[in-house]
Amino acid sequence: MIERFLNPLALALTLAVLGDVVVERSGVLNLAIDGLFVLCVAVTFSVFVATSSPIMALIAVLACGAVLAVVMSMLINVFLANHVLAGLAMNMVCYGIATIVGTRFLGRALPTSLYMDTVTIGVVVALSTALTWLLLYRTSFGVALRACGYNPRNAEALGIDVGRTRLVAMLLGYELIALGAFVYLASYVGTWSAGLGTGWGFLALSLAIASLWHPVLAPILATSFAALYVSMVEIQTHPIRIGSVVIKMSPAMVSAIPFVAALVLVSILYATPLRRIVSPPRALGEPYFREERTL
Amino acid sequence: MLKIVIVRRELGLSKRIALSLTSIALCLAVSALIIYAITGSTNVVFAAFTSFVDLNTLRYLGTLTVIALGLCIAYRAKLWNLGADGQLVIGAILATWFALYTPLCSSSMGIVLGLVVAALGGMAWSFIAIALRIWIGVNEALATLLLNYVAYYLANHLVEGPWRGVAVHGYPETDLIPRACWIPCVRGYSFSPYIVAMALLLTVLIHVIVKRTRFGLAVKALGTGEALVELSGISAKKVALLAFLMSGALAGLAGGIELFEVQRKLILGTKFSAGLGFTAIIVAWLAQLEPLLVPLVSYFVGALLLMMVGIQIAGAGVGDAVAQVIVGVLLVSTLVSNFFVNYRMKIVKVKGVKL
Amino acid sequence: MGGSLIELINVSKRFPGVLALDRVSMRIEVSEVHALLGENGAGKSTLGKILFGVYAPDEGVIKVRGREVRIPSPRHAMKLGIAMVSQRPQLVEDLTVWENLVLGLGKDLRRDLYRTIDEVSRELGIELDLDKPVWSLSYTEKQMVSLVKSLAVNPCLLIMDEVTTYLPNNVRSRLYEFVKKFVENGRSVLFITHRIREALEIADRVTVLRKGRVVATYNRGVDIDSVRRAMFGDRYWNGFGTHEKTVALGNMVLTVSSLTVLGDHGEEKVRGVSFDVREGEILAITGIAGNGQRELAEALIGLRRVARGRITFMGIDITRYPPSKRVSMGMGFVPDDVAKMSVSLEMNVYENMALRLGTTRFDALAKVFESYVHEIPVYTPSPKVPLKVLSGGNLQKIAIIKELASQCKLLIACNPTRMLDEASAHRVRNVLRNVAKRGAVIVFTEDVEEALGLGTRIAVMNRGTIFGPYHREEIDVAKIEELMVS
Ligand SMILES: Nc1ncnc2c1ncn2[C@@H]1O[C@H](COP(=O)(O)OP(=O)(O)O)[C@@H](O)[C@H]1O
Numbered sequence A: 001m002i003e004r005f006l007n008p009l010a011l012a013l014t015l016a017v018l019g020d021v022v023v024e025r026s027g028v029l030n031l032a033i034d035g036l037f038v039l040c041v042a043v044t045f046s047v048f049v050a051t052s053s054p055i056m057a058l059i060a061v062l063a064c065g066a067v068l069a070v071v072m073s074m075l076i077n078v079f080l081a082n083h084v085l086a087g088l089a090m091n092m093v094c095y096g097i098a099t100i101v102g103t104r105f106l107g108r109a110l111p112t113s114l115y116m117d118t119v120t121i122g123v124v125v126a127l128s129t130a131l132t133w134l135l136l137y138r139t140s141f142g143v144a145l146r147a148c149g150y151n152p153r154n155a156e157a158l159g160i161d162v163g164r165t166r167l168v169a170m171l172l173g174y175e176l177i178a179l180g181a182f183v184y185l186a187s188y189v190g191t192w193s194a195g196l197g198t199g200w201g202f203l204a205l206s207l208a209i210a211s212l213w214h215p216v217l218a219p220i221l222a223t224s225f226a227a228l229y230v231s232m233v234e235i236q237t238h239p240i241r242i243g244s245v246v247i248k249m250s251p252a253m254v255s256a257i258p259f260v261a262a263l264v265l266v267s268i269l270y271a272t273p274l275r276r277i278v279s280p281p282r283a284l285g286e287p288y289f290r291e292e293r294t295l
Numbered sequence B: 001m002l003k004i005v006i007v008r009r010e011l012g013l014s015k016r017i018a019l020s021l022t023s024i025a026l027c028l029a030v031s032a033l034i035i036y037a038i039t040g041s042t043n044v045v046f047a048a049f050t051s052f053v054d055l056n057t058l059r060y061l062g063t064l065t066v067i068a069l070g071l072c073i074a075y076r077a078k079l080w081n082l083g084a085d086g087q088l089v090i091g092a093i094l095a096t097w098f099a100l101y102t103p104l105c106s107s108s109m110g111i112v113l114g115l116v117v118a119a120l121g122g123m124a125w126s127f128i129a130i131a132l133r134i135w136i137g138v139n140e141a142l143a144t145l146l147l148n149y150v151a152y153y154l155a156n157h158l159v160e161g162p163w164r165g166v167a168v169h170g171y172p173e174t175d176l177i178p179r180a181c182w183i184p185c186v187r188g189y190s191f192s193p194y195i196v197a198m199a200l201l202l203t204v205l206i207h208v209i210v211k212r213t214r215f216g217l218a219v220k221a222l223g224t225g226e227a228l229v230e231l232s233g234i235s236a237k238k239v240a241l242l243a244f245l246m247s248g249a250l251a252g253l254a255g256g257i258e259l260f261e262v263q264r265k266l267i268l269g270t271k272f273s274a275g276l277g278f279t280a281i282i283v284a285w286l287a288q289l290e291p292l293l294v295p296l297v298s299y300f301v302g303a304l305l306l307m308m309v310g311i312q313i314a315g316a317g318v319g320d321a322v323a324q325v326i327v328g329v330l331l332v333s334t335l336v337s338n339f340f341v342n343y344r345m346k347i348v349k350v351k352g353v354k355l
Numbered sequence C: 001m002g003g004s005l006i007e008l009i010n011v012s013k014r015f016p017g018v019l020a021l022d023r024v025s026m027r028i029e030v031s032e033v034h035a036l037l038g039e040n041g042a043g044k045s046t047l048g049k050i051l052f053g054v055y056a057p058d059e060g061v062i063k064v065r066g067r068e069v070r071i072p073s074p075r076h077a078m079k080l081g082i083a084m085v086s087q088r089p090q091l092v093e094d095l096t097v098w099e100n101l102v103l104g105l106g107k108d109l110r111r112d113l114y115r116t117i118d119e120v121s122r123e124l125g126i127e128l129d130l131d132k133p134v135w136s137l138s139y140t141e142k143q144m145v146s147l148v149k150s151l152a153v154n155p156c157l158l159i160m161d162e163v164t165t166y167l168p169n170n171v172r173s174r175l176y177e178f179v180k181k182f183v184e185n186g187r188s189v190l191f192i193t194h195r196i197r198e199a200l201e202i203a204d205r206v207t208v209l210r211k212g213r214v215v216a217t218y219n220r221g222v223d224i225d226s227v228r229r230a231m232f233g234d235r236y237w238n239g240f241g242t243h244e245k246t247v248a249l250g251n252m253v254l255t256v257s258s259l260t261v262l263g264d265h266g267e268e269k270v271r272g273v274s275f276d277v278r279e280g281e282i283l284a285i286t287g288i289a290g291n292g293q294r295e296l297a298e299a300l301i302g303l304r305r306v307a308r309g310r311i312t313f314m315g316i317d318i319t320r321y322p323p324s325k326r327v328s329m330g331m332g333f334v335p336d337d338v339a340k341m342s343v344s345l346e347m348n349v350y351e352n353m354a355l356r357l358g359t360t361r362f363d364a365l366a367k368v369f370e371s372y373v374h375e376i377p378v379y380t381p382s383p384k385v386p387l388k389v390l391s392g393g394n395l396q397k398i399a400i401i402k403e404l405a406s407q408c409k410l411l412i413a414c415n416p417t418r419m420l421d422e423a424s425a426h427r428v429r430n431v432l433r434n435v436a437k438r439g440a441v442i443v444f445t446e447d448v449e450e451a452l453g454l455g456t457r458i459a460v461m462n463r464g465t466i467f468g469p470y471h472r473e474e475i476d477v478a479k480i481e482e483l484m485v486s
């Protein structure tokens, strides 16, 4: 039972969700997560195949995350771009580059698959969760980061450099997401085709929202979600019978289920008063310009 | 130490236009470079740029204009409909159903009826997102993005299963729709003058709605905040609903157009939409959400898309991907040039004084 | 005094449509309380924010102890020894008091924090619970947190921007003492205020700002009349105007019974408030900001849900109606923040009018607008420019004109004169009196004298409950101030 929850997909998703939590807690709406995920998946694949070295692939994917974090942070913090549009633009660029990068090695197989056992996955999930929680709630940088998400203007008046804090938050978050993409490809999928990973970034984003941007709820949702998904894929190959009813689904329908589930999950969480418990990053997605007129 | 300081500024009209043109020129230069890097031939680059004087660009003008007009309305209200791609696919699915599984399309008003069905489909799909936003508070950008995938997979499910054509040799496609449902194209080209005319008419119509009606003003006011609309005595929920449904309906309509004018059969979801719903988002913003500018920008962006089709045929194999990159870069450069229209950047040198 | 601490030379700052500071030069000396005096919109806060690194000046030079400096952010200002406390506490409400205090502070500065907290608590006579979230504090407590925070960076210049406006009297006078002691050992205070008496009482020197220009600098002991002339120019000013004889009261317009309303964090901000308003009346509701006025106003117009109780308008129970329905029934609302709720900065005057009045015949709207501009002068470069180029005061006037033109039965106005200069404020008060002749008005104001000058009845809000309404004859400034802080 437990291995159903602690599968490689769960680890990938947990890392991506935690990364998104870090980014969005600083007030940056992270729609670029999907492009980032897809690009990192393609980079992992290409470098892994080209060099046969998982370490090189890991370094490449982390570098990719860092570059994107810097670019996005420029767009949002310096050029005061609308968060939605900036995210969308980055997504398009990343999807395109991912296809271009990956297509050169299309059809090649990974030299080795990175197998991870349940215990390793469990440890990594627990560790990354604990570290994210410590960072956000037990360090002074974490307080500054959350302050930027609650109210960047007042945070700045209290002596925070909002631009720099958000840049660091994005660097940390994007690296987590990049790691998630690495695990997704190297330990879960193991092969690549154009567009691989598309939509998983948005799923991670939905799970982050549904977990109220709290690092402890995030892995719970992410692992349950992964368990659900893996079970659905099994139903596809082994239809289950309940009495005389045979539950059987087409591959396309199975692929659609996570998206429906994510939407339902977020809706349920928003419909209940549960969301009052953890204070959300109120300034999420608002471009912050210091000289704006205030009351 | 150097620090960046940002202050507001007011630019004159001529300078704003100059800035926009610069950013577009920069973007074209980048595109040329990318094409050269991939194909390694200046001839291909020159050939590619002939798409700007190719009438086939009008095929994109029609579809992009229709979608982007709707998005202009939603975005003016600061409602983030990022689901035009999915709404387009749902429109196409319903139009396919209409053409293949009802006898109605051979009637005299068949095509018009089919387009209406497509628009209703897109509208219904957008309703899910706006309903969640209005009554539960779910971010509509996220909801529309997720619903895109549901729409793609729904199309995939249909063409891989129940609707797979008998004459397609196992490809994931439906059969061709009956000829009565084809919107005829100009001989030798891939666009229909009727669609172009309809797009231009819609442009005028939306312009009037946006600029000359109280609803249009309320839509813009909704962008400032719900309270402003409510305090003006207008129900903000109704305005939001209507604005969003209009954008969904127009995206659905575009799905019908793509089916009847271009594809003439349903194929896999992402292939069918080819990202047009996302490209239209960029069109809407490049046009500064001004309906009258939308056809112009659609032509420009359409030419870029056509260019990529040309390169694809030239054999690079990744034409779509390159198109995506270029359109994305175009949006980035628009964002940056918009910044320079409204703000000035000063680099100041700070001495590390400590008292 | 020991020479100059801060010097501004020809500092200018332009915002879209206004020159907020026009070649301002002034000097703040070591160990002085320097008051910056000027009416609303004179540019006082702009100057303070430039020194605190919030705004970047367009031109001019700033020197600290004779050295030219750039102040690109508040963080840098703090490093230079400049700190600022504003009228509205600039704190992060979702964090605790302690988190707000340590935010951005280095280790060395944190060590002295407890001592600073003790010192401020002792001087002002208020205790702080460091583990409470800031949103649960009262206004005075929040201001105290702001003060502790700004002292924690060991400032040599403390900028105080209208900090006393909403403080209860006893805290206010302790703060004056604190300021005087603060400057004793080589530190200075820039005390920003629009109250002449306050400036003269506390300051060693006073600089008067008018329309972004320095008009005069006085030493201690100047007479109040010359300062007033410098501040307002030759404009005649007679305070709050006069009342007409008591008007006959008409039908009941609004009845509020046992209203309870929740704040942003689910706490009870309005507790069991009841009152009614008749035709011909102006009900002025006053109190220190943050005692539930905003929540009550929003509940009356429907922007905030009512937890318990009933609101009846013209005999109809409207407790659950959305604002749009209340507005179409004849209510009008001028919010605190007109730029967010009452006008669209992207649209021009006529479009804004069209939105409210429901007709898009712009020529007719132009006539309506003209007719009101005679009563309340609005300065626009042209009525066709988007409102974002107008100053805050003009936005406020347009918001009021829109509501007047709608011929509403009940006008609810929140601090309608706060952004206005005295002459305009005077005209707006007269217009409100006229509205009361054909309907009713509820004015929320933080200015006690305005409440007394304007209201036919006056109520005081304190911690969510309401005292009164009292008839004007039953109450005076002293009584109101007592109720405000009791
Ligand atoms: N951030 C801003 N953006 C645009 N205009 C502003 C801004 N801040 C102040 N102003 C304008 O500058 C002028 C001076 O404002 P301010 O310094 O706040 O005055 P004071 O504090 O003396 O009341 C006003 O006309 C105001 O509307």
Ligand SMILES: [Mg+2]
Pocket (backbone or CB within 6 Å): C044, C045, C046, C161, C162
């Ligand atoms: Mg001020």
